Amino acid sequence: MQLAVNIAVLAAIYALISCGYVLIYRVSRVLSLAHGELMMLGAYGLAATASLFSGHPLVAIAASGALALTVGVLVYALLMWRMTGESVLAAVLTTIALGILLRGAMVLAFGTQTQYPLQQLGWTNASIAIGGSGRISAAGLVLVLGTGAVYAALFVFLRATRWGIRMRAAGQNPLLAAQRGIRLHGVYALAWGLATFTGGMAGMLIACDAGIEATLVTIGLKAFPAALVGGLDSLFGALVGSLIVAGAEVLIINYVDPLLSEVVPFFVLLAMLVVRPWGLFGTREELDRV
Amino acid sequence: MKKTLFAVLLAAAWPVAAQDAYVIGVSAAMTGPGAGIYAPVVDAMKAYLDHVNAKGGVNGRQIRLIVQDDGAEPSRAAANAKKLLAQDKVVILINTSLSSTYAPMISEAKRAEVPLYFGGSVCPKETYPPADPLLFCSSAFGANLDSQGSLAFIKSQAKEPVRIGFAAMAIPIARAEIDYAEGLSKTMGMTPVEKQISPPPAPDYTPFATKLKDANPNWVFSWSPWVSQVRTFEAMRRLGWNGRYVTWAHLNAEDELARIKDGEFYVIGTNAFFQDDLPVHAEIRAVTHRANLKSPVTYLTEGFIAGMVIEAALKNTPWPPTPQKVLAAMNNLKVDMKGLRGGPLEWTKDNHFRTKQYYRVWKWDAGKGAVVRVQDWQAIDVKR
Numbered sequence: 299m300q301l302a303v304n305i306a307v308l309a310a311i312y313a314l315i316s317c318g319y320v321l322i323y324r325v326s327r328v329l330s331l332a333h334g335e336l337m338m339l340g341a342y343g344l345a346a347t348a349s350l351f352s353g354h355p356l357v358a359i360a361a362s363g364a365l366a367l368t369v370g371v372l373v374y375a376l377l378m379w380r381m382t383g384e385s386v387l388a389a390v391l392t393t394i395a396l397g398i399l400l401r402g403a404m405v406l407a408f409g410t411q412t413q414y415p416l417q418q419l420g421w422t423n424a425s426i427a428i429g430g431s432g433r434i435s436a437a438g439l440v441l442v443l444g445t446g447a448v449y450a451a452l453f454v455f456l457r458a459t460r461w462g463i464r465m466r467a468a469g470q471n472p473l474l475a476a477q478r479g480i481r482l483h484g485v486y487a488l489a490w491g492l493a494t495f496t497g498g499m500a501g502m503l504i505a506c507d508a509g510i511e512a513t514l515v516t517i518g519l520k521a522f523p524a525a526l527v528g529g530l531d532s533l534f535g536a537l538v539g540s541l542i543v544a545g546a547e548v549l550i551i552n553y554v555d556p557l558l559s560e561v562v563p564f565f566v567l568l569a570m571l572v573v574r575p576w577g578l579f580g581t582r583e584e585l586d587r588v
Numbered sequence: 589m590k591k592t593l594f595a596v597l598l599a600a601a602w603p604v605a606a607q608d609a610y611v612i613g614v615s616a617a618m619t620g621p622g623a624g625i626y627a628p629v630v631d632a633m634k635a636y637l638d639h640v641n642a643k644g645g646v647n648g649r650q651i652r653l654i655v656q657d658d659g660a661e662p663s664r665a666a667a668n669a670k671k672l673l674a675q676d677k678v679v680i681l682i683n684t685s686l687s688s689t690y691a692p693m694i695s696e697a698k699r700a701e702v703p704l705y706f707g708g709s710v711c712p713k714e715t716y717p718p719a720d721p722l723l724f725c726s727s728a729f730g731a732n733l734d735s736q737g738s739l740a741f742i743k744s745q746a747k748e749p750v751r752i753g754f755a756a757m758a759i760p761i762a763r764a765e766i767d768y769a770e771g772l773s774k775t776m777g778m779t780p781v782e783k784q785i786s787p788p789p790a791p792d793y794t795p796f797a798t799k800l801k802d803a804n805p806n807w808v809f810s811w812s813p814w815v816s817q818v819r820t821f822e823a824m825r826r827l828g829w830n831g832r833y834v835t836w837a838h839l840n841a842e843d844e845l846a847r848i849k850d851g852e853f854y855v856i857g858t859n860a861f862f863q864d865d866l867p868v869h870a871e872i873r874a875v876t877h878r879a880n881l882k883s884p885v886t887y888l889t890e891g892f893i894a895g896m897v898i899e900a901a902l903k904n905t906p907w908p909p910t911p912q913k914v915l916a917a918m919n920n921l922k923v924d925m926k927g928l929r930g931g932p933l934e935w936t937k938d939n940h941f942r943t944k945q946y947y948r949v950w951k952w953d954a955g956k957g958a959v960v961r962v963q964d965w966q967a968i969d970v971k972r
Contacts, residue, residue, distance in 0.1 A: 300798050300827070304792070304798060308791060311791045405619045405623065409882050409883075410618075410619075410627045411624050411840070411887075412814075425826035425827070425828070433827050433828060435794075438792070438794070508792075511624070511815050512622070512623055513788060513815065520789065520791060551795045552795065552798070556784050556785050556786060556795075557758060559790075
């Protein structure tokens, strides 16, 4: 049972992070390599709002969520907007530069010490018994449930709402979508906002479970294989890819050698790239070389 | 011929004579992974040396500390060392960064024949006797000695046969230490039951903790960066493990014991805690308050010690300083630690680590609502 719980928590982490990669790529064909930094910014956002709204944890959480969404929209409006129409490589390089800038800015603004937003919110990370022999941390449980809720909401949003349908249209054929009157910049800004919101949410929940460390940025990159295995333009693929990568990682730790846990996601990714480069649920013709 | 020789000598001597201060260069992980451990050391070292300068300096001269950030990257550390040696003409090079930066800095220091001092970073074995002529270290960590001290503590506390588990981060220095500890535990009559090595950034430590907990150890020893040590412990507790956990006291240990509040979580270290409230602690508080440092005062002992060591080495270096004169001073150095450690820090020509390493152990006492000392200074002789 514990093994299943461990896989579920790790898959939820990967799925919540990789959902941001997919949202941006699916809509604008840009691979955001600043996603780890934006995720960390979300975690620091929670620490900041927790201290600002001390004694009001729910307000602090809502404010940090709104902050993450706004940061995403601003990244598009102030930076990525200028990359529209430029080569994919230029846009990817811009996100790398943004990541480096954010990393430096976060050290200056928040220092280098570990921060514990859950403690600042006045909550504790209790251990909860699950299914008889399994245990899960409260933050881990919220992470699994929150990831499920985010994916469900995104599926409904993309299929049943006007803005969601616009996002899908812009992703499938931007020229046709623009000719039909869809404002592409608005759609792209929304995609960046939602991606940063979900990435930030992942950062906040990881920080609630384990604190904010400088290495949080790297965890953002660790979810990348999950997105690629599932297919970079498929949300459902990101979910399945996360389960596959997390499952392989946890089983390797438990039955083979924990040292291999770091390489196994990339081994799964390489195997997928050899057999099916566009991923399990990705679109074949959308494959691009960067 | 005489004129040419004079010109060459003058050119060689000029950079030193032209400077009116002892110039020291640091390459440190001020950003990047590990910055949380290394940046406070450099901040405290700088604050201490500023304090010395404010009091008139050393031998009537100021100390100029040049800090370069290497982000814990070997290539940047190499570039920093080159710049500090060639351009700034430093008389001591200091490393306060991850072990991956050691090789390029050692190579540059040897080329320039300038002493390389590890202040706040893990002491390389080359500083142990028989020491490399150019490498020195005052950091609290001591590979192999820390495992000896920790396992001796476990043995002294255990009333039942010890089934010991090990946890470390997948970085060379931590893995080597935990392998050493595993071997040592067998010679001390303990039974090693499991060893978990987790990658540097693990999103969730529970899978590693699960394997460790399932082996049912009654003690676990971990020697790694703090994040790996404490996350593994916390995950094990959430899984219901109720054994005892011994781990290394990094800079943040005193604050972290109070955060974790677990009576069976022990930290072992060589620096006194602020709860001792020694006169030198008041001095650290005053110095860092004047310098307006962001780091909690409990994080600053290691950097303060590095500052004290530099001051003592320069006091014995006659003006004008050269790397050779500094080296001679460092080869015969005894620094009074004022209670921050169990005894003085002593370097000899053969031993650039210290002649004795002293260990204390602390834990959280729920009854007292405070961090308490479980074991007072225990000395280990550092020999060949």
